[in-house]
Amino acid sequence: MTLPTPMPDTPHTSAAPFASPSAAHAPTTLRAWVCHDYGGAEVLELQTRPGPTPGPRDVLVRVLAASVSSADVRIRTQNLPRGFGLLGRLAFGLARPRQPVLGTDVAGVVEAVGRDVQGFQPGDAVLGVAGVAMGCHAEYCVLPATKPLVHKPARLSFVEAASLPFGGLAALHFLNKAQVRAGERVLVIGASGAVGSAMVQLARHRGALVTGVCSAGNVALVLALGAHDVVDYTAQDFTQTAQRWDVIADTVGASSFATCLASLNEHGRYLSVAGSLMELLARPRGTRRSIGGPAPERVQDLQMLVDLARAGALQPVVDRTYPFTDLPAAHAYVETGRKRGAVVVVAWPEP
Numbered sequence: 001m002t003l004p005t006p007m008p009d010t011p012h013t014s015a016a017p018f019a020s021p022s023a024a025h026a027p028t029t030l031r032a033w034v035c036h037d038y039g040g041a042e043v044l045e046l047q048t049r050p051g052p053t054p055g056p057r058d059v060l061v062r063v064l065a066a067s068v069s070s071a072d073v074r075i076r077t078q079n080l081p082r083g084f085g086l087l088g089r090l091a092f093g094l095a096r097p098r099q100p101v102l103g104t105d106v107a108g109v110v111e112a113v114g115r116d117v118q119g120f121q122p123g124d125a126v127l128g129v130a131g132v133a134m135g136c137h138a139e140y141c142v143l144p145a146t147k148p149l150v151h152k153p154a155r156l157s158f159v160e161a162a163s164l165p166f167g168g169l170a171a172l173h174f175l176n177k178a179q180v181r182a183g184e185r186v187l188v189i190g191a192s193g194a195v196g197s198a199m200v201q202l203a204r205h206r207g208a209l210v211t212g213v214c215s216a217g218n219v220a221l222v223l224a225l226g227a228h229d230v231v232d233y234t235a236q237d238f239t240q241t242a243q244r245w246d247v248i249a250d251t252v253g254a255s256s257f258a259t260c261l262a263s264l265n266e267h268g269r270y271l272s273v274a275g276s277l278m279e280l281l282a283r284p285r286g287t288r289r290s291i292g293g294p295a296p297e298r299v300q301d302l303q304m305l306v307d308l309a310r311a312g313a314l315q316p317v318v319d320r321t322y323p324f325t326d327l328p329a330a331h332a333y334v335e336t337g338r339k340r341g342a343v344v345v346v347a348w349p350e351p
């Protein structure tokens, strides 16, 4: 589902082979957005940097589309859920980002493959996850064999492909951890966001009865994604109703296990996708429990998302696209916390 955007889809929608047949032909320089400090979007600077040197097990991808995710903004601003401040600095760099080129997800074309790589050829259209290693906000990125990389189905544009992994992998992981079954009642807080819009669809696909929590302006979107009903959080507090759910997934950190406890059925699971350290450490209360932590980067999960998207069971939700040259504007929009689904940057201009 591509929402009305201020930019047309990327013009690079063909999988035409590129010239470079091997890692020896990797570019000597590339343009990349460098996050040289923590702070506002102004800390992002477009630079020309030395080209990558892919190893024998690496795939070099020419980046045609990359998501600008809430994780990119969290890393740049260091606005992390409560309790994660020091851990964030230790993970990402004490004084400034250790990996200064952000960007966790990529869709593009394989430019070159290392000699030990199997299953990919120069010219293949792919989508991949650099994850916490990042580096996708550049003309080219290197994905080691340990990172999820799959072929892009023709049905998906590069923009749609780049929009899938961030929200989709998190939603899939948490639904799996909660072992959501057909017939269970699932409430998704933040149902219009990247994680939430994927979770609504994936839970519905499993046969769950889905309630989406969103604002009035996003009700139509969330119902179109498959929610059976919605709660407008600006008008109603679901914890003050008599309704109960088997699973409550908070994808935006707007609640806590404690405040949702009375809204959970026996054996209910609270999914703390974006919660504080306290939520992560929350102990079970009777038969009810809280589930948190980071979603892993697994190729089988990415392949499952792609298969579901190919089958039409998972619609990519793309709010806005921006040209790569406007990456700070994309960051600023994501930072509002109001985006619907994903924001994607596309189409580096010819150098």
Ligand SMILES: NC(=O)c1ccc[n+]([C@@H]2O[C@H](COP(=O)([O-])OP(=O)(O)OC[C@H]3O[C@@H](n4cnc5c(N)ncnc54)[C@H](OP(=O)(O)O)[C@@H]3O)[C@@H](O)[C@H]2O)c1
Pocket: 069, 070, 071, 074, 166, 167, 170, 189, 190, 191, 192, 193, 194, 195, 196, 213, 214, 215, 216, 218, 233, 251, 252, 253, 254, 272, 273, 274, 293, 294, 295, 296, 334, 337, 338, 339, 340, 341
């Ligand atoms: N644990 C993990 O491994 C993992 C993985 C991925 C992401 N995350 C975390 O998950 C969080 C969500 O990421 P995201 O990219 O999905 O966020 P997002 O797309 O930026 O979320 C924005 C959406 O949330 C809605 N929203 C905001 N406040 C809300 C509220 N109180 N109730 C209901 N909806 C609300 C907004 O709608 P309105 O404008 O209508 O309010 C907007 O559509 C982030 O904190 C991210 O760091 C964690």
